Amino acid sequence: MSMTPRTYTVTVTRAGDDWLAVIPGLPGFSELGSTFEELEDAVRAALAAGLSLSADEQAELDLVWSVDGGIDGGQTPLSQS
Secondary structure, eight states: OOOOOOEEEEEEETOOOOEEEEEETTTOOOEEESSHHHHHHHHHHHHHHHHTHHHHHTTTEEEEEEEEEEETOOOBBBBOO
């Protein structure tokens, strides 16, 4: 049984008209999306593929979103609403 971490902090920055997501601690991991929903789908799919997760394991992923930069230095959680 694999002990794959289930919680990942995803740092989000603006990249032109898109949003760029990186996961500190996973070298080379980055995904783009034009909306937050698209970005979350891309991040989940890339994690599932890169970590060889089953559908059940993918559903258990807990993504903690953080905006990099801004007036509060990136401490504001990224809202999905």
